[in-house]
Amino acid sequence: xxxxxxxxxxxxxxxxxxxxxxxxxxxxxxxxxxxxxxxxxxxxxxxxxxxxxxxxxxxxxxxxxxxxxxxxxxxxxxxxxxxxxxxxxxxxxxxxxxxxxxxxxxxxxxxxxxxxxxxxxxxxxxxxxxxxxxxxxxxxxxxxxxxxxxxxxxxxxxxxxxxxxxxxxxxxxxxxxxxxxxxxxxxxxxxxxxxxxxxxxxxxxxx
Ligand SMILES: CC(C)(COP(=O)(O)OP(=O)(O)OC[C@H]1O[C@@H](n2cnc3c(N)ncnc32)[C@H](O)[C@@H]1OP(=O)(O)O)[C@@H](O)C(=O)NCCC(=O)NCCS
Numbered sequence: 048x049x050x051x052x053x054x055x056x057x058x059x060x061x062x063x064x065x066x067x068x069x070x071x072x073x074x075x076x077x078x079x080x081x082x083x084x085x086x087x088x089x090x091x092x093x094x095x096x097x098x099x100x101x102x103x104x105x106x107x108x109x110x111x112x113x114x115x116x117x118x119x120x121x122x123x124x125x126x127x128x129x130x131x132x133x134x135x136x137x138x139x140x141x142x143x144x145x146x147x148x149x150x151x152x153x154x155x156x157x158x159x160x161x162x163x164x165x166x167x168x169x170x171x172x173x174x175x176x177x178x179x180x181x182x183x184x185x186x187x188x189x190x191x192x193x194x195x196x197x198x199x200x201x202x203x204x205x206x207x208x209x210x211x212x213x214x215x216x217x218x219x220x221x222x223x224x225x226x227x228x229x230x231x232x233x234x235x236x237x238x239x240x241x242x243x244x245x246x247x248x249x250x251x252x253x254x
């Protein structure tokens with residue numbers, strides 16, 4: 048996956064909808080998003096930032112910012128959800144995910160701009176992450192959240208995740224779901240592209 052080329056990244060974009068039917072775009076982060084993603088995290092409420100990073104941060108530390116801007120490096124990826132607001136493409140949510148090949152699992156964390164919470168953005172983004180996980184070959188998708196984060200716990204429950212204790216930290220709870228994306232639906236670009244490349248690799252494809 049570290050073979051991703053910048054000019055190819057846009058083809059992995061998807062258009063999703065809020066509960067009210069407004070369209071938003073989910074795409075890999077790009078170097079040109081640096082200022083916008085810094086602004087996004089700075090504008091999150093203290094509580095949302097705390098829940099996202101499990102600690103008090105006023106903004107993304109430089110090291111973490113650099114990690115956020117890397118796509119495909121060590122099978123780690125950042126996607127941003129954007130909407131046109133007053134004529135500008137604006138980040139309204141983000142998710143970072145890592146594919147663990149040895150366990151065929153995909154781990155993720157996400158956040159939604161406080162002004163856009165409660166519109167179904169995370170629900171749609173989670174479905175999209177499941178599809179991206181399937182495209183990478185993951186069999187399970189999981190995340191960790193603070194036990195006190197009732198919103199995330201409720202969202203995970205409604206999205207069909209099961210809960211287990213975190214292996215190392217009693218303050219966290221882990222939510223986990225078996226990946227079940229029906230290929231016939233092909234609900235995300237990553238899945239479609241992975242299916243095409245599998246087809247091209249299969250011996251019968253050359254026949
Ligand atoms: C958790 C979070 C991602 C949810 O995003 P969202 O886009 O608001 O979620 P949705 O609108 O899709 O809502 C999904 C469900 O979450 C729950 N939920 C959403 N907002 C809620 C609120 N203010 N209070 C309680 N539950 C809430 C509800 O169960 C909701 O389902 P419903 O609308 O059918 O009742 C968002 O609150 C957030 O970014 N929080 C800060 C970062 C964070 O906690 N990240 C998770 C740890 S990695």
